Amino acid sequence: MKVKKSIASILLWMLILGFGLSIANSQATTASADGETRSWRTAPRHSAGIAPDPAQHTDTAIVQVYAAPTYGWRGVFAVHPWIIFKRKGETAFTRYDVVGWRAPDVVQRNYALPDGLWYGSQPALLVDHRGQDIDAMITDIEAAIASYPYASEYQSYPGPNSNTFLAHIGREVPALRLDLPANAIGKDYRPVTRPVGLSSSGTGLQASLWGLLGLTLGLEEGLELNILGLNFGIDLNSPGLRLPFIGRLGLDDTTVTGQAADK
Template sequence: MLKTSFPLIRAGLVACLVLAVQAGFAHDAPDAATGAAPRGSWATAPRHSAGIAPDPVQLVDVPIVQIYAARTYGWRAYFAVHPWIIYKRKGETAYTRYDVVGWRSPDVVQRNYAVPDGLWYGSTPELLVDHRGEGVEAMIDAVEAAVVSYPFAHEYRSYPGPNSNTFLAHIGREVQALKLDLPPNAIGKDYRPLSSPVGVSSSGSGVQIGLLGLLGVSLGLEEGLEFNVLGLNFGIDFNRPALRLPFFGRVGFTDVSTPPTVPASNPELARR
C-alpha cells in the first residue's frame, strides 16, 4: 500500500512544482528580455480605463484609496494576478498609482505606469479595497511611507518573489487600516526572506509563517486560514465565507464593501 502511494505522492508534488514554476512567469512581460512584441500581441492589448474608479473631478473634495488586481497576460492569467494601488487626496483631481513592474528594472516600483483603473494588458481589474472620506488622508500618508520603505525596490523575481504581489502585501502589512485581502492567486504575496520567516500576514490582521513564498501558513481576520505549498494557496475565509483556491482565486461572498462616494454633507453629489 505504501509503495503504491509513494509514486502518486511524488507525481503530485512534481505536478504542483511545474504549475508553480509556470505561475512564476506570470508577472514577466512577454519577451521582456529582448523587448520584442510577439505577434498576438501584448503590445496591442487594451489598457484603457475599466470605468471602475470614481470620477476624481466630481469627487474633488473626497480623499480616496483603492486597490485593484487583474489577471496577468495570456496563458499566465490561469495562474496569477497583478495588483496595484491608487489614491487621491482631498482637493486633487487626479489619482496617483503605484505598482511593481518587473520589466522596468532596476527601479521596479513605478509611479503612474498606467491608467488608474486600466485593463492590465486586456484583463479587467477587480476592486479589492475601497476607502473614501474620513480617515483616508492619514491612510494615504501611511501608504506613501510604505512605498518608500519597500525593501525590494530594486529587486524582482517573478517566482516566488519578491514581485508585484510582494509589494502590495508589504503595503497591507504597513497600513493595516486598508484591510487588504490579496486573493490566493496573488503569487508572491507570501514571500518572506529567510531572515524573517515569522511576522504579520499580508492583510495586517493576522500572523504568518513562511519560507521564501514557497511554504507557509497564514491566519488572520481578513484572509482566514490559508496554506501555501510551492506558491499555490489553499484555504478558507471565515470573515466573509469563501474558499481560497489556486487558479480560481476567491470563491464565495465578495470581500469588498464600497462606501458612499461623497460625505453625507453633500447630498446633491450623492444623488448623481
Template sequence: MFLVKVIGISFICMLLLSFAQSYVKATHSGVAINGQHWSTARRDSAEMAPDPQKFIDTAIVQVYTAPTFGWRGLFAVHPWIIFKKAGESQYHRYEVVSWGSSNVIRHNYALPDGYWFGAKPRLLVDHRGERAAAMIPSIEAAIGSYPWPHSYRVWPGPNSNTFLAHIGREVPKLKLDLPANAIGKDFRPLSRPVGLPASGKGLQVSLLGVLGLTLGAEEGVEFNVLAFNFGIDFKHPALRLPFTGRLGTNKIETDSGE
C-alpha cells in the first residue's frame, strides 16, 4: 500500500513539474496563451526547410512538430511530414486537420515549414539523397493506407499524431520519434492492442492510446497513463515527459548521404 502511495505521489509531482515547465516556456514565447485569434496568428515560413529550387536535384524528407494552437499548446503538439523527389521544385506537405473537410488528410494545407498558428516548428527528421528517395514511395503508400481518413478525436485519437505514427510504423527507415506530448501517437484499435511503435522498430502495447507501454529503438522506454507519457530515451539521453515532450539532449534524425 505504501509503495502504491509513493508511486501515485511521484506521478502527480512529475505531472505538475512538467506542466509548470511547459507553462513557463509558453509564457516566455508568448504563443500558447496570448489570446491571439487563429485568423491573425503567424503562418509564414520559419525558413527551416531547404530551398527546393536550390536542392532541385535532391530528394528530401522532413518531419516537423509545433505546439497546437492556444491553450492546447501547453499539452500537445501537431506534426506534419514534407517531402520532394529529385527533380521536383516544390514540397508535398501532408498532415491531419480536423476542420474544413470530411477527409481529414490534407495535402499542402500550409507552407512546408510554416509557423503553426503562431508556433515555430521543430524539426524531428531530415533525410536527403538516395535514402530519402527510396523511402518516398513507402511514405506515399502509408498516407494512402491510413485507417482513419474520416475520423478525428483530440483525445485519445485518432488525430494528427496518430497519422504520423502510422507513417512511422509503415516506414521504419524514417526513424521517427514523436515526442511524449504527441497525444494520439499511441492510439491503437481494440482489435490490435499489440504492434510496432511510431519508430517502426520495437514493441508497443496500448489500450486505445490511454494505457500502455512502448519499447522502441528510437523512443526507449515509455509508459502511457491516460495519454500522459513518461519514459527514458537511452539512445539520445533524455527524459520523456508529458506537456514538455522531452528534457535532455536535442534529437534530430538526419541522413544527408547520397
C-alpha cells in the first residue's frame, strides 16, 4: 500500500512540475525580446534550421515529422504536428498539416515553412527517414492524406484535429514508425462506430471512445492510458514515461533511418 501511495505521489508531483514548466514555456514563447506580448500575427514563423537543405540532398528521398506546442495557452496541453517529404530528384519539400482556422479545407499543403516555428514555438523532430524505399513510403503517405476522413471537420478537443490527421497517416503507413507524444491530444480520437483498431503508429492496438477514454498497447507507444484526453503510460521501446503536458520524460525516441542515422 505504501509503495502504491509513493508511486502515486511521484506521478502527481511530476504532473504538477510538467504543468508548471509548460506554462513557463508558453509564456516565454508569447513574449518578444523586449518584453512585449506577441499576437499570432506577429509571432515568429521562421525556419528552425532543423530540416536538411533539399537542394543539397537532391538524390535523396526524405520524410520527416515535426511537432511543436500549439499557440498560446493551448500549448500548455497539446502539440501541433506536421509532415514534410521530398522524392528523389526533387529540390523542395512538400508539407502537410491540418489547420483548424482554414475550415472547411482543414488539410493544408505548404501552409508554412517545412521546419518553421509554429507561431513562436520551436518544433521537435519526431521522425527522419531517408534513402532507399522512401519514395514508396511517400506514395503511401500521399494515399493516406487523400483518404483522411475528416478533411472538412475540425475540433480542437477531443478531435478530430491536427493530431488526428497525423495519427491517421501513421496507421495507414506503419513503416513511418510514427510515435506521437502523450500530449498530442486528438491522436486517440476514434468515432463511436469504430472504437477499436490500430494504434497511431500502426504497430499496436487501441481501444478509444472519441479520444476521451481509452487504452493503447503498441511496439512504438508502449502502454498508454487515456483519461479525458490526458495520457499516462510507459514506453519500453525507448524507455521513458508518457505524461500529460510534458509529452515524454526519458530517452530520446526520435525515429531515424537511412542516411540521417549517419549525421
